[in-house]
Amino acid sequence: MSAVLRALLLALGLALGAAAHAQPAGDASPLRFRDGAEEARFHRLTAELRCVMCQNQSLADSNAQIAHDMRREVLALMRQGHGDADIKRFLVERYGEFVLYRPAVDTHTWLLWFGPGLVLLGGGLAVWRIVRRRAAAARGAASDDGEQEW
Amino acid sequence: MTAPQDTPQNAPRPPGLPPVAIVIGALFFLGLVGLMLYGVLRSGDADRDVLPSALIGKPAPQFALPVLHDPSVRFGSADLRGAPYVLNVWGSWCAACRDEHPVLTAFAQTKRVRVVGYNWKDEPADALRWLERFGNPFFVVVADQEGRHALDWGVAGAPETFLVDGAGIVRWKHTGPLTEQVVRGQLLPALEQAERAR
Amino acid sequence: MLPELGQVLLVLALLVALLQSVLPLAGAQRGNAAWMAVARPAAHAQLLLLAGAFAILTWAFVSQDFSVKYVAENSNSLLPMIYRYSAVWGAHEGSLLLWTLVLALWTSAVARFSRALPQPVVARVLGVMGVVAAGFLAFLIFTSNPFARLLPAAAEGRDLNPLLQDPGLIIHPPMLYAGYVGFAVPFAFAIAALLDGRIDARWLRWTRPWTNIAWAFLTVGIALGSWWAYYELGWGGWWFWDPVENASFMPWLVGAALIHSQAVTEKRGSFPGWTLLLAIAAFSLSLLGAFLVRSGVLTSVHSFAADPSRGLFILAFLCVVIGASLLLYALRAGRLEAGAAFQAASRETLLLLNNLLLASACAMVLLGTLYPLLADALGMGKISVGPPYFGLLFFVLMAPLVALVPFGPLARWQREQPSRLAAALLPWLGVAAGLGVAAYFTAPQGAWKTALGVAGAAWVGLGTLRFAWGRLRNSGRMTAEMWGMVLAHLGIAVFLAGALLVEAQNVQREVALRPGQTLEVGRHAFVFEGVEQVQGPNYLADRGRVRVLRDDRPLALLHPEKRAYASGGQVMTEVGLLPGLAGDVYVALGEPLGGDAWAVRVHIKPFVRWVWAGALLMALGGLVAAADRRFRRQPEKAA
Numbered sequence: 001m002s003a004v005l006r007a008l009l010l011a012l013g014l015a016l017g018a019a020a021h022a023q024p025a026g027d028a029s030p031l032r033f034r035d036g037a038e039e040a041r042f043h044r045l046t047a048e049l050r051c052v053m054c055q056n057q058s059l060a061d062s063n064a065q066i067a068h069d070m071r072r073e074v075l076a077l078m079r080q081g082h083g084d085a086d087i088k089r090f091l092v093e094r095y096g097e098f099v100l101y102r103p104a105v106d107t108h109t110w111l112l113w114f115g116p117g118l119v120l121l122g123g124g125l126a127v128w129r130i131v132r133r134r135a136a137a138a139r140g141a142a143s144d145d146g147e148q149e150w
Numbered sequence: 151m152t153a154p155q156d157t158p159q160n161a162p163r164p165p166g167l168p169p170v171a172i173v174i175g176a177l178f179f180l181g182l183v184g185l186m187l188y189g190v191l192r193s194g195d196a197d198r199d200v201l202p203s204a205l206i207g208k209p210a211p212q213f214a215l216p217v218l219h220d221p222s223v224r225f226g227s228a229d230l231r232g233a234p235y236v237l238n239v240w241g242s243w244c245a246a247c248r249d250e251h252p253v254l255t256a257f258a259q260t261k262r263v264r265v266v267g268y269n270w271k272d273e274p275a276d277a278l279r280w281l282e283r284f285g286n287p288f289f290v291v292v293a294d295q296e297g298r299h300a301l302d303w304g305v306a307g308a309p310e311t312f313l314v315d316g317a318g319i320v321r322w323k324h325t326g327p328l329t330e331q332v333v334r335g336q337l338l339p340a341l342e343q344a345e346r347a348r
Numbered sequence: 349m350l351p352e353l354g355q356v357l358l359v360l361a362l363l364v365a366l367l368q369s370v371l372p373l374a375g376a377q378r379g380n381a382a383w384m385a386v387a388r389p390a391a392h393a394q395l396l397l398l399a400g401a402f403a404i405l406t407w408a409f410v411s412q413d414f415s416v417k418y419v420a421e422n423s424n425s426l427l428p429m430i431y432r433y434s435a436v437w438g439a440h441e442g443s444l445l446l447w448t449l450v451l452a453l454w455t456s457a458v459a460r461f462s463r464a465l466p467q468p469v470v471a472r473v474l475g476v477m478g479v480v481a482a483g484f485l486a487f488l489i490f491t492s493n494p495f496a497r498l499l500p501a502a503a504e505g506r507d508l509n510p511l512l513q514d515p516g517l518i519i520h521p522p523m524l525y526a527g528y529v530g531f532a533v534p535f536a537f538a539i540a541a542l543l544d545g546r547i548d549a550r551w552l553r554w555t556r557p558w559t560n561i562a563w564a565f566l567t568v569g570i571a572l573g574s575w576w577a578y579y580e581l582g583w584g585g586w587w588f589w590d591p592v593e594n595a596s597f598m599p600w601l602v603g604a605a606l607i608h609s610q611a612v613t614e615k616r617g618s619f620p621g622w623t624l625l626l627a628i629a630a631f632s633l634s635l636l637g638a639f640l641v642r643s644g645v646l647t648s649v650h651s652f653a654a655d656p657s658r659g660l661f662i663l664a665f666l667c668v669v670i671g672a673s674l675l676l677y678a679l680r681a682g683r684l685e686a687g688a689a690f691q692a693a694s695r696e697t698l699l700l701l702n703n704l705l706l707a708s709a710c711a712m713v714l715l716g717t718l719y720p721l722l723a724d725a726l727g728m729g730k731i732s733v734g735p736p737y738f739g740l741l742f743f744v745l746m747a748p749l750v751a752l753v754p755f756g757p758l759a760r761w762q763r764e765q766p767s768r769l770a771a772a773l774l775p776w777l778g779v780a781a782g783l784g785v786a787a788y789f790t791a792p793q794g795a796w797k798t799a800l801g802v803a804g805a806a807w808v809g810l811g812t813l814r815f816a817w818g819r820l821r822n823s824g825r826m827t828a829e830m831w832g833m834v835l836a837h838l839g840i841a842v843f844l845a846g847a848l849l850v851e852a853q854n855v856q857r858e859v860a861l862r863p864g865q866t867l868e869v870g871r872h873a874f875v876f877e878g879v880e881q882v883q884g885p886n887y888l889a890d891r892g893r894v895r896v897l898r899d900d901r902p903l904a905l906l907h908p909e910k911r912a913y914a915s916g917g918q919v920m921t922e923v924g925l926l927p928g929l930a931g932d933v934y935v936a937l938g939e940p941l942g943g944d945a946w947a948v949r950v951h952i953k954p955f956v957r958w959v960w961a962g963a964l965l966m967a968l969g970g971l972v973a974a975a976d977r978r979f980r981r982q983p984e985k986a987a
Binding site: 028029030031032039040043047048050055056057058060061063096097098099100101102103108109111112115116119120123124127130131132134135136137138148149150 | 583585588590591615647689690691692696697700701704705707708711712715716719723728729730731732733734735736737741745760761762763793827829830856857858859860938939941947949
Binding site: 167172176185187188189191192193194198201 | 639643644646670671678682722724725729730
């Protein structure tokens, strides 16, 4: 019974799961790492890369076949001695900047990287001016050093 | 204000909102609304999420892959130089490739340009069977079983179609199944441009 | 028949909302008591009508009425009963109905508990809430009707998204909406104050508990979403800075600033302009969040199905409400009294810094979330902005805030001596730094993050406890407000420790295992015993057996699953989870690899529960503070 049901479900799944942009079924075996350091570096690097076939998932987390392939490629490049920046550039050349979860710091992303700093500076300036103005008014004014409501 | 320790000299006259703040606030609000409007209007586009190719205007990747029908022979970019060609990434496991097959076949039959099949991550036996069953529109089919070279092309899934000109520069890419509109409206004009540039 | 009645109830609710907004607002403007008196009964009537509509939709799900299009799209004959209830808010139309119901609940509560407020204030507050309700009801009726029929009726429903068939997802949306919608109360109050041209401390005292409770709900809602994503999505993370997550986080940040700002304005009369602006901003961000999620503007695993006409409707509504509020603010805020003077070293300054840092963090999240869209609009191609950006900048902006937290409660108003604060807190700074150093040298990995997490958490925790100790020693008395603050700030400490420690110390491995093989990770060993097939109510699962040992002693037997749902063939990962206060053990099945080997993914996540424990403490603190007696003090009868 369960075999038939499984076959039915599988058929149903294949029929309904076929997307307009399909992924092959392929080798999904996990990558083997030489040591802890390599594994840690790999995880750090792939967490900063984006799966090109998913809604919003990192290369480290995605199960799409293209993500498997890309991970294999990243590990191969790591073992060839390429640095993280090189590997990122390799992928950007082929897939565009979309593949970077940490956007490049460039003329077209200066607003992104420095905007919050500008907001903080501008706000800080406003706060400073407010405090200065109030402090000036407070000089010589009566203050209550006694009991304050918390 | 009802704080008891307020005396007239303690409570400064409210200065009113600084005009700078109002201007910045208004600009920010209008900018945000404009951006949201753009986003909403674009959200209806079917290809809003399609990743544009990073290779447009750049040389196509060099490759030499085994031919599907005769794995002892290798065929690649070197053999294709001199005239434009269309590269179609497909697999027997890909349902949408079946959908675009009639359109692709009709286009290939016009013999306007060489249509190269790029069989991606497929079992050769399955691929051959698929071509036998549905027809082979391709000038030649190369097989990339491991998928290594597809990464160089920036392939994310199938079907994908590229147009490369005679000098080996990628001119156009389409993600997803080809339709007659796409062929007529995008592929043919791009092909004309590529041929003229020679 | 019933669904048509549901539609009628919705239309009636819209009419009542219009009455609730137009008459009281006009009445407050003209001093017409009869018109103002319409507000309270209208609010209660709206609640009754929407509760009725919601009950009808629930009944349609429970009775599996597939002639209703929304039910057919989100339910299935195999769907277990409990999920039939939560499927009501599983997709766009129903969740929007939930939004309006929650708004009606809050409005009715405001109508019930506002005896102490003068009638024009109540009329204005309820009137503004009525405007919001009218907008949402119009959106519901004209573009997203949950009661639309599907004729001929479907024989079988399409099923509730399997991702949503989960207990966590049952309460996550209601909590979230309670928070989002709750911010409508301080918002309505801010509009009322601006319309009136003044802001009275007594009225602020009335608003504060509402803001606290709304914020507490939002905190719980966000924490639930994070916890759910952790155990359901299978990749072991608890926050991804996904656009929809960010959409809920922005009002939270501004809401936190609002809570503090309202306290200052109520007690000292200072910064009324900032408080009103924050109140407008908090609710505006709630509306913006609702827009981003439902309009299809942003792609995310999380967003509801998109439809440009819906997006345009909400955008128009957003523009009108937010634009009008900001315009009113620009015109009227200048009239507000600025409040007493204060020295640079004072609690007032600390409050301003608090607002600045939280607002900057919110601006950063907004910028990062919208930047890909902006880049696309300006033709700069497709850019991604993800956790590396958000995590880094959030840390940079929050670090100064964390450093300042212990100073706030201890500092006096108006004029404080920095040396006094330093004397009280410096020893604890030393202890925290010492603990940080100790952590740095004893951490097996991620030494810097571990040290920062321990030091930061210790600093906030000890500083907060120092305040409580000082209070209890001096006056022996702490108000509920103070207890709330202590709990919430301790929550920050617990959260900080959890977040940084789990990021620094988490270990993950993925290997191929055959039955009988063992994977060793540190002190833990995972024995893979194989996979069997199990039939669920509406799915077929591959159920794994993984025995977990720690220090060679058996710890647990975990059952990670891969479920194929009958309705759509979707495959879901169910994680095998062993929770613990000191850390979780987390096992997920990958793909079958042929033979009987499987890819198995294993995570050790130290202190991850502290993330949600901290959030719950913060929410609890908000609720406890709201219960303070000062808010129930009967105000003197003044004009």
